[in-house]
Amino acid sequence: MDIRGFISSLNITLPNALFALAAAVVSFIVIHAALLLFRRRVCKLSDERAHRPVGEVLRQTLARTSNLAIIATALLIGLSVLDLPAPWNERVRHLWFITLGAQLALWLHRAVAVTARRYFRQHGHGAEDDQVTVAHTLMIWVLQTSVWTVFALAMLSNLGINVTTFVASLGIGGVAIALAVQNILGDLFASLAIAVDKPFEVGDFLAVNDFSGTVEHVGLKTTRIRALSGEQIVISNAEILKNTVHNFKRMQTRHVQFSLRACPTTPPELAAKVPPALKRIVETKDKVNFERAHVKSLDQNFIEFEVAYTMLTADYIKFMDTQQAIILEAMQMFIDQGISTSTPPQTMLVHDQGHGGEKRGAGNVRNLH
Incomplete structure (x- = not known):
């Protein structure tokens, strides 16, 4: 025709x-x-x-x-x-x-x-690593597949084909598959969340629960951390996101607070000289911002001085060197001021039940603080 x-x-x-x-x-x-x-x-x-x-x-x-x-x-x-x-x-x-x-x-x-x-x-902070690339590809693939699946189902429905049973079957099958691989999917989406949100990256020093170390690799299912003791710790991505993660590499400053204890019999005029002396010691240190020094508490065992300052760097070695220098100079300051760091002698009463009497004795108790 x-x-x-x-x-x-x-x-x-x-x-x-x-x-x-x-x-x-x-x-x-x-x-x-x-x-x-x-x-x-x-x-x-x-x-x-x-x-x-x-x-x-x-x-x-x-x-x-x-x-x-x-x-x-x-x-x-x-x-x-x-x-x-x-x-x-x-x-x-x-x-x-x-x-x-x-x-x-x-x-x-x-x-x-x-x-x-x-x-x-x-x-992405300009870091195109394997994890970001995989997460990027996975997200695009899932969304694009969803678009074409919806279009195919809509086209079949428009042509008069009943897709209700097919959609229901897909839903039941999807639920069954999701239940079977829920742990894998949980780790997979956790990896995607890590790639997008970037709570940590390779090279960051983390503390999670009872372990800490440097991140060596972030995969689709697990994150590998090199502990300070040398062993490698492997933890699932979903598990690590369930806990509070302390990322020390992103620390910009470090707040430091510590206490010094002296004999409670220290005269008030000597105790009053300690906070200003501690302030002078701290202020002489490099990259340190002094905050406060006070007499914190007093009881029968000791008088406690509390010092607080901020390190203007996150370098741990620098922090430890500074802390050591401050403590050593504080010890020398106590000696120069004539302030004792030992606890006062304590008297013990010993009851002798065999002779029906009491004995008095005195002894020094070691200061455990």
Whole structure:
């Protein structure tokens, strides 16, 4: 059957067919021109600093516009002006849904990739390691697969195929698979969270629960930490995120607070000289910001002085050297001031039940503090 016979079988007159063809051509020109103008506007929008993120996503998304989809849309507009029989009207409606749905899926496919890349570029701190790359790829794959799955199900439903049972089966199967691999999925999404949020990175020194060490590797399922004692600790990503993580590498300053104890019989005038002397000792140290020094407490065993200062560096060796120097100078200051750090002698009463009497004895008790 030639084209003229096919048109006659559809009860389409030649003028009507020519009008539909003209409508299709005009539609193609209008759609193509409108798309070019919109792309130019989006390019200008992407150059503006305030709207640059939105403009970049729109520009790269529109670049995924299919010429085949534009041609199909123009032809469908031409077919819409024809007086087609009922079966053909239904088929044109299905073609409309497939054409527009496929183009929308293409746009979403590109928008997901562009948005995810931009997010990782902004939050990745310039570190493109294997973990970030895998997490990036996994996130894009899951989202893009979801887009095309929804489109396929919607297309089948539009064609009259009952997908309710199929969707229910997918749901039940998905739940079963999720229950079977929930630990693996938990670690996998924990790895994704670590890659995106970056609570720690390779090289950071962490303290988690009862262990501490340097992060050597962050994988899809586990994180490997080299402990101070030398062994490697392997912990699942989900488990490490359930606990409070102390990241010492990101420490900028270190707050230090310690106590010094002296004999409680120290005269008040001598005790009053200790806080100013401790202040002078601390203030002479490099990269130290003195906060306070006070007499904290007094009881029958000792008088306690409390000192607090801030180290302006996170270097642990520098902190220990400074702390050692302060304590040694404080010890010398106690000696110079004549302040004893020993506890006073204590008297013990010993009751001798065998002779019905008491014995008195005195002895020195070692200061355990």
